[in-house]
Every structure is written in structure tokens, then in C-alpha cells.
Amino acid sequence: MRYMQPGNPARRLQLFAIAIVVIAILFIGRLIQVQIIQAADINKMSLSSRSVTHTIPAIRGQILDSTGRVLARTVLKYDVNVAPVNVKPLPRKVNGITVEIPVNQLVAQIAGVLGMTPEEVSLKIAGTGQYANIKRGVDANAFDQLKKLNIDWLYFDAIPSRTYPSGALAGSLVGFLTSDGKPMGGIESLYNSCLAGTDGKETYEKGEDGIKIPDSVITTTKAVNGRDVHLTINADLQYFAQQVLTQKWASLKADWATAVVIEAKTGKILVAAEAPTMDPNKPGASTEAARHARVFESSFEPGSVIKMVTAATLVDTGKGNPESRVVAPFGWTVPGTNGYRVTDSHTHGNDKLTLTGVLRDSSNTGIMKLGQAVDASTRFSYLTKFGMGKKTAIKFPGEASGFVLPFNQWDGVKKYVSMFGQGFSVTPLQSAMMYQTIGNMGVRLQPQLVTGCDDANGNLQPVATQPGVRVVSEATARTTIDMLEKVVEQGGIGRHAAVPGYRVGGKTGTAQITDPTTGRYGNLHAISFIGMAPAENPQYIVAVTAYKSRTISNSLGATPIFKSIMQQVLRTFRVAPSTTKSANIATEWK
DSSP: OOOOOOOOHHHHHHHHHHHHHHHHHHHHHHHHIIIIISHHHHHHHHHHHHEEEEEEOOOOOOEEOTTSOEEEEEEEEEEEEEOGGGOOOEEEEETTEEEEEOHHHHHHHHHHHHTOOHHHHHHHHOSSOSOEEEEEEEOHHHHHHHHHHTOTTEEEEEEEEEEOTTTTTTHHHHOEEOTTSOEESHHHHHTHHHHOOBOEEEEEEBOTTSOBOTTOOOEEEOOBOOOOEEESOOHHHHHHHHHHHHHHHHHHTOSEEEEEEEETTTOBEEEEEEESOOOTTSGGGSOTGGGSOHHHHOOBOOGGGGHHHHHHHHHHTTSOOTTOEEEEOSEEEOTTSSSOEEEOSSOOOOEEEEHHHHHHHTOHHHHHHHHTTSOHHHHHHHHHHTTTTSOOTTOOTTOOOOBOOOGGGOOTTHHHHGGGTOSOBBOHHHHHHHHHHHHTTTEEOOOBOEEEEEOTTSOEEEOOOOOOEEOSOHHHHHHHHHHHHHHHHHOTTGGGGOOTTSOOEEEEEEEEEEETTTTEEEEEEEEEEEEEESTTSOOEEEEEEEEEESSOOSGGGTHHHHHHHHHHHHHHTTOOOOOSOOOOOOSBOO
């Protein structure tokens, strides 16, 4: 029998030591590779698998009226969420002793804050999913209460929510936001660059259980909030005007109605009311038409309110004066038109009127016979200087420019009917600014809707204003106001616009509306009254229009609205009553 010879122990030990060294070198090499050479890449991969990035929403700026009243603001609401797989009892200290609070008690606490039943919450958090929403749009008070419960498997998403505290007050003027935050119309669109902020970002690490790791590194890009926009609108007056307008609009059964109040010496828009309007908190509840600001966006033939412009043009060119005489028949065949006949609104004989009397009685035949003394080119020039056919400097979203045909395209009819407001169109704002021009002693200003936007430090940066444009002389403006006073003092309809204690000047307007099916004037009208007070030194212009009035077809439907709003304006700003009398101007002759 042969036996194995015992090996050399020293040799075996040497080999074993070499093997250990090789293995150690391999481990050390791998460790160096992992912790040094590939450390950055591995850490990046690891972080990406456990990091979470949240958007920190910027708060949109407020829209404020001239007194600082909030018309639009953004508040944060919160979605309350949970990963059902992470729901578990939580330790709490009670009287210095750590105890475990079961899930059903935590659920009862959550339900109490959210106004839900425990059963409802339990259904939401059941299962092993990674996400479930318990309730959306929770207000800040409920959010704070939930945070105090310190339930680490609850998490929250902050959601900016745009609210309009005054509801339908100036709704179509302010505009609204869509559900995804896109501005739609009004100031929300026009001043979006000021109102919108810049969202920030927050990144943190989460554990395998999906819960934020305490003291984990948070990288934050701070949100930059939006800035506030200040309007010239007076919310109290706007509210009053809307109430009056809505009531009368309903009784007139008109398609829509507007009321504009302008500060004569500044062009500031104090009121831009319309009916119907919309509540920007729930724009979907209104019609598409009601979501548009008709004060800026709708245009119509103005009718007899333009006779003021024709009269001012006569005076300013020296072709007429307040007591220029005319025989105004009920009907008149327009020269050179192959028999085109124009009539007045009421039957009468050959009235012997002055230019002032023509305005008082709103005579179409009288204004044409006197107005023909001024050539078409000159009249067109005055119409455009009064602001017709041009958008205002406000650049309101969807703003209409109105329309006035160049004089070299006027036919024989248009040359005459344009003297009493047919053949071209204006917006409610444009018509108000014509009277602002006269009330401001002949200088037309650009209307102002926005005072300014705050800068990053909260300081108001005023909107740049354009210099006024001299349209007629100061003497012409004064004479025109004197004539307009007689409309309110003596006019059959105009006298219903009188405000007790104040001298008021103004003009009625009843414009026929074209029937789209026939292309001819139909039986519906745009009725208006535009005036100013106090007439001795005009401070405020009020312009009222109702489109397609179905119960009253003349300015008797507009004068009560004008009177109510003008009274409230004068009362609000404590304008002293008039102490002087109007000019002594003859309205008729023998």
C-alpha cells in the first residue's frame, strides 16, 4: 500500500496568502471603481431613482379698482393625496409615553378636518397603490390643520386658484382664466405679462416607502410672484351702474345695454358696465356673447348723438352758429340722389328752427340742410379727429375700431345721412369719448382703463399717457355745450335726463338697425343718451346705449338710466350743485 506524502505546509500557506491578496486587490479595485471612479454616475442614478421634483407655483397678481378693492386674486388650494401602500399606524407621545395610533383613528382625524366621513376616507386610502387623491381644492385653513396632524404618509399639491371676490362686477372687463390657467380676455389677457409670475422648483429625496426623507437635500428655485394691476374703475359706481342697467335692460328686452362713465379732464374710465355680463368665477354659465366686453368690442350706427359732432363742425368752421336759421320740414328729398327722401322721427310741419333747436328736436332734415354748408372732406376730417374709425390706445383684447368710410367713397346719400349718424359705426367707448372731447373744452384724450402696474418692490409704475388732441377750439366746445343744455332743458325726450340741482347737457340718439335678411333698416333701434355735468364746467360724461330695444324704440328708454347714473356719480364725488344759469339761446325763429 502506498501513502500520500504530506505536502509542504509552508508552500500551502504561501499559496493561500497569495490568493487572499489577489481577492483583496480585486475587492479594493472594485471599491475604488465604485466609490471613486464611478461614484458620481452611480450617485446620480441613485438620486434620480429617489428624487422628486415639485413645482412651486407663483401667485398671480391682483386686479384692483381705483380705491384698492380687489377684483381678482389668486389663493392657494391644496389637493390632499396619499400612497395607499404607505398607510400605516404612527407613533405618538402621550403623557411622555410613545404609543401607536391605529390607522382608523388617523382616518377619523383626517375625515373631521375635510368634512368627510371616515368611511369615505377609508375607501380612498384602501389598497396598495402609489397614488390616491383624498380631496381636491382644500383651503388653507384645512391644509394647516392637516399639517398639524403630522401624518407623514399624507402629502399635498399646492394648486393656485383664481377667485373674483366681487363676482359679476366688471366681469367681462376683468376677464377670466381657464382651468389650466390661460388668461381669456379682459385685463387678465391685456396685462398678463404683469400679472403672471414665474414658477419655482423644489427637489427632495424619498425613501423606499415613498415618504420624504427628513433633512434630505432640497434644491429650490424660488417662485417669483406676479404683480398687481390697478384700474381706473370705481367698483362702487360700477356696481350701481350695473344694477340700474341690468334692471332697465330686462324691461327694454334689448340684446344688450352699456353704460360708460368718463372723467372729462383725464379720460379715466370710472364705469364700463354692461348687461348681460358674466361672473368670471363661472364663465361657463354665461353665453359666449356675454363673455365679451361690449363697451370695447361692439360697434353700431350711433344715430343722432352724432348731430353734436355735425353742429360743432359747423361752429368751428364758421359755417354756422347756435342761432343759424333753417326751415326744417318733416321730410326732405336729398339733392342729387334721384329722389332719396329722409324724414324726421315725428310728423310736423315746416318748423322754423335754429341750429340749437335742431339739436333740441333732433331734426334730421334740419341738420342736413344746415350741415351741407361744410364740404365732405372737412366733415370727414372732423369725424376722424373726434376718434371715429380708430381703436383707442388701451388696445383692449378684441377691441373694435368702428368704421367710417373715406369721404371720397361717400355717395350722394351717405354724404347727407352721415350728418345724423348713419353709414358708419362706433363703439360705446368711442361715442363717450366724442363727448369727453367737448366736455374737455375741445381736447380729445385717450381713454384710460389702467392706472399702472406694480414693480417688483410693490411700487406703482403708471401707464404712459398720450398728449391730448385739439379737435375744436375752446370757444366752439363752450358753444356746443350751451346748445346741448337746451336739449335737456327743452327737449321732449331730453328733459327726462335732467338732474335736479345741476346744469346738464346731452343728446338723444335713436339709430335704425339693418335687418340682415333684407339688408335694409328694420324696426329695431340702438337707443342712446350721452351727456355731461355740470354743464358750466363738465366733470363727468355718462354714455348709455341699449341695442335692439323691443319695448321702447326711442331714447326714452335710455334717459332714465343716464339720470340715475349721473346723479350717483355727482353724489359720489360730492360735486357742488350749479349756481349759474344756462346761456340764453333761441331755439326757434319767426
